[in-house]
Amino acid sequence: MTQPITVTSPLLPPLEEFIPYLEKIWENKQLTNNGPFHQQLESALADYLGVEHLCLFNNGTMALLTALQALRITGEVITTPYSFVATSHSLMWNGLTPVFVDIDPTTCNLDPEKIEQAITPQTSAIMPVHCYGIPCEVERIQQIADMYGLKVIYDAAHAFGVKLNGESILRYGDLSILSFHATKVFNTIEGGAIICPDAKTKQRIDYLKNFGFANETTVVATGINGKMNEVQAAFGLLQLQHIDKAIQERHRVTDYYRDALRDVPGIKCFSIPEQVEWNSSYFPVLVTKEYPLSRDALYQHLKNNNILTRRYFYPLISDFSMYRSVSEKYPEANHIADNILCLPVYPQLLHNEQMTICQLINKPGKSLAIF
Numbered sequence: 239m240t241q242p243i244t245v246t247s248p249l250l251p252p253l254e255e256f257i258p259y260l261e262k263i264w265e266n267k268q269l270t271n272n273g274p275f276h277q278q279l280e281s282a283l284a285d286y287l288g289v290e291h292l293c294l295f296n297n298g299t300m301a302l303l304t305a306l307q308a309l310r311i312t313g314e315v316i317t318t319p320y321s322f323v324a325t326s327h328s329l330m331w332n333g334l335t336p337v338f339v340d341i342d343p344t345t346c347n348l349d350p351e352k353i354e355q356a357i358t359p360q361t362s363a364i365m366p367v368h369c370y371g372i373p374c375e376v377e378r379i380q381q382i383a384d385m386y387g388l389k390v391i392y393d394a395a396h397a398f399g400v401k402l403n404g405e406s407i408l409r410y411g412d413l414s415i416l417s418f419h420a421t422k423v424f425n426t427i428e429g430g431a432i433i434c435p436d437a438k439t440k441q442r443i444d445y446l447k448n449f450g451f452a453n454e455t456t457v458v459a460t461g462i463n464g465k466m467n468e469v470q471a472a473f474g475l476l477q478l479q480h481i482d483k484a485i486q487e488r489h490r491v492t493d494y495y496r497d498a499l500r501d502v503p504g505i506k507c508f509s510i511p512e513q514v515e516w517n518s519s520y521f522p523v524l525v526t527k528e529y530p531l532s533r534d535a536l537y538q539h540l541k542n543n544n545i546l547t548r549r550y551f552y553p554l555i556s557d558f559s560m561y562r563s564v565s566e567k568y569p570e571a572n573h574i575a576d577n578i579l580c581l582p583v584y585p586q587l588l589h590n591e592q593m594t595i596c597q598l599i600n601k602p603g604k605s606l607a608i609f
């Protein structure tokens with residue numbers, strides 16, 4: 239059997255281009271702890287993304303945990319049930335209470351109109367997610383935060399390179415976090431970052447990700463080990479040279495889907511607002527009532543044909559057992575979670591593979607309608 243087509247496939251730079259980086263690391267004998275590649279990647283990424291300061295991490299979850307600690311967030315945090323579990327797990331690890339608020343079904347992002355009614359005297363922050371790299375209503379969220387004196391921390395794990403009105407989406411809120419996991423648009427195998435607006439905050443975060451060490455003998459906080467190593471940082475530097483081409487190829491893939499699926503009854507694509515420069519990080523579609531198969535049947539139909547799609551995000555975070563005590567009903571998020579399917583998107587996805595995927599969706603076949 240041929241290899242299945244997966245929902246994503248990591249961007250791997252040519253191996254021979256990586257060897258000189260490894261030789262350099264062997265030569266330097268510095269494997270981690272803010273080595274030369276780590277420093278280079280921090281400044282190269284800040285430049286590329288158009289942000290002031292960036293702190294690298296060993297993964298996105300550690301970045302989320304540390305962002306909350308850096309801003310001394312307490313009590314309750316308003317967040318979305320429609321995300322990867324790491325978003326709200328980071329709140330639990332900090333002893334905070336997630337307060338879930340329903341989403342806007344047109345963007346899958348936190349609905350600003352529902353935030354205010356969830357604010358209590360214990361609320362100290364809002365943690366929205368730019369789901370699929372589609373920006374949240376950042377201006378409206380900031381207005382609410384300012385009115386109630388709340389911090390805003392964006393889980394921007396999907397939003398590498400995304401711009402709004404020509405400016406990086408990562409500039410909004412008090413802090414934003416990125417994930418560089420192998421499945422993401424830009425990866426360092428495992429990795430992540432916090433984007434912060436000023437040098438003082440960066441310094442605090444740099445202490446926190448290194449156990450709280452401010453110098454050789456001074457520990458200023460109960461920090462953690464969140465450091466990215468030199469091999470990962472080097473991998474990131476090399477990958478950055480290929481990222482524009484990779485995102486271009488992603489656009490080719492998502493443009494094709496949008497075109498090929500436009501007239502398929504019951505398959506609904508999400509539109510990207512005009513002022514947004516997107517990163518084509520995912521291609522979610524809604525499988526509606528007009529489609530001959532249910533979402534799960536379509537998922538199975540594609541799987542039977544060696545195409546592995548993903549139900550991102552299903553189940554909702556609020557449906558996992560550890561969140562039941564704080565969860566309510568989120569009808570919009572529920573509806574999306576029950577009908578969403580993310581199609582394969584990665585730079586190397588071939589035209590004929592995409593054609594097959596779209597044909598399978600377009601003509602699911604009578605015999606398969608029994609699932």
Ligand SMILES: *Cc1c(COP(=O)(O)O)cnc(C)c1O
Nearest residue numbers: 297298299322324395417418419
């Ligand atoms: C991938 C992801 C994370 C976690 O990042 P890791 O680098 O895997 O720890 C957090 N939030 C969202 C929305 C993600 O998609």
